[in-house]
Amino acid sequence: MKLTTFFCFLLFLTTSVHAQEKDKYGRPPLVPGIAELKIGDQVPDILIDNIINNDKRSIRTSDYKDKLLVLDFWDIYCGTCIASMPKLDSLQKVFGDQIKLLSVTWQPEEMITKFFKTNRFLTEHKPPVNRASVVDDRALRTYFRYETNPHVVWIYKGKVVAITGGEYITAGNIQTLLHGKQVDWILKTERFDTTIPFVTVNPLWQEGADSPDFGYSVLAGQATSVPSLGGINYIQDKVHNQSRIAIYNQSIFDTYQMLLYNTKPDEITYSLHPARVALEVKNPSRYLYKEEYGEQTDWNKKNLLNYEMVKSGTVKQTEMSKLALEDLNTRLKINGRYEMRKVKCLVFVKTDKPIMDTLAVESGGKPIEGLVIMRLDMTHKYPPAINETGFDGGLRMEPDDGTIAGLRKEIQRHGLDLIEAEREIEVLVISDAK
Known part of the structure; x- marks a missing residue:
């Protein structure tokens, strides 16, 4: 039996309904003429109900027409979302009635109520965390469509001002909006085709791609137009007879963790307990983010990387991962391995x-x-x-x-x-x- 500690993601598909205008999940707009709300749009008066762990069972967006409303979409399979909940509770207490930090999930009330009672990370936290959360959501995910969590929608004075990842929920960013300042945050990208290579080759190079020796790798910094996709994207391109792996907007540590895991995927995977990790480098702040390093968004700009390797022929994912490790060790001048x-x-x-x-x-x-x-x-x-x-x-x-x-x-x-x-x-x- 294989056990892993990686949290999985579920793709939730709703039942199709008959309407003149539908999205790819078959969902109709809830307000005539508004199928989706985007940055810059004025938010209509939406009833938000099915709220648990809150002083009110339901609220309306108009209740916050002069305030900041932050919607944090999550589910119980999103480890990053759960890890951020103590911070959200803390920020809600700091800013009081100036803001509303509201978690939102499509999952049913019974499941979420049980989760908050039994999750050891939240119940053993000091103080214990019992987030105010919308459950069994239908309306909000229709207006704010997303495919990956965390997905955060910022609504200030009735207007959508930003859509980001969870790392942007900080006291500094909240204060920036409350002071009425414009923000130029990197916006979360949902629609991205992972099958397209980093490099689009010209006709001269395309001829060389037929060679059995063809291959290349690309290493780049953070790409703001690309979502932070977890895991390794492995593709067998049968049309061009090529194998490809790609990693998007990940830290060096997470990149090595994923590649090393993929060198022997059939073995039991243990959690990265601190004693199972040894970061023996001169500048550890370059490899994995910690709160002591400052704002995570600033750290990401300097330290996240994108990586792609392409090889001719059919190369198994385990072998591609080993080749990528060797390549990155050379490029980054480090040595990542199991020992x-x-x-x-x-x-x-x-x-x-x-x-x-x-x-x-x-x-x-x-x-x-x-x-x-x-x-x-x-x-x-x-x-x-x-x-x-x-x-x-x-x-x-x-x-x-x-x-x-x-x-x-x-x-x-x-x-x-x-x-x-x-x-x-x-x-x-x-x-x-x-």
Whole structure:
């Protein structure tokens, strides 16, 4: 069974309805003559209902005709969206009734209510986070169409002034709008064709593309006209008999993380626990954003990269990823790789007792790997966890007190144990080239 910690995205398609004007999902405009609201448009008086964790169950856009209304579209599969929620709560308290930071999701109320009660990141945050959110949204995603989250719509004094990614929600940017200043933020691009190569070749070069030795790579900085698309875009161009991978607007660290993962995609992928990462470079601020580096939008301009590699013939994604790593190591003068290192770990081990109270995973049983990744590693509170039991089935887990001692007691009930020991584990290492 393969477990990964990457959050997946769902493409939600609504049922087609008969109307004179429809978008690609079959949705009609809610106000005659307005199929979609864009930057510069005046926002009509829209009823926003189905709001949870809020003092009002419904509001109207006209309630904020003299204020700032920020709509943050999200769903439970968007890790970045969830990670930003404590910041949104904090900013709402700072600015009070000058603004309304409202989360918006298409997912149903029952699912979202349960999510806010059970998500450990939000419930264990100090203070706990219980975001005001629109649920089961239909109207807002009709007016503000999007394909990827986070998707943030800024409405000031009744007009759409910006559509951005989540990194733009900062105190400084909010203050800029409240002071009535114009903004020149990089706007979020939704419609982008990832099948088109970075380089459009001229006829002379096109003749050379027929050679079995044909190939090239392109490395560029942040591209404002391109969305920050997660993952590696891998394409087999059968027309030109070429293979291509492309990465859009990613940090150096995230680029290496994705490429290294793709060199052996069939293995279990653990979360990037701090102890599973070693950034051994002179200037770490160049590789991965932290709040201490200042505004993320400024950091992005200086440090995000776009990368493309094209090779003649059919080259598997794993091999293309290895070639791209070699190329980027040379270009960036660094050395990114997996390396085995000794690290203090939490280790699930088998005892001399038989394994008890099992339950098939498909029936709701908890696999050990799930406990390793979701219960322990993702919290970053404990040493990295590994599974040495050899057991790949499921356990019927009873609730515990949420501590390591409580989890260990429950694991021991099943004939297993959880110990602390030094182990040699795989670490993602990026160092300056020698």
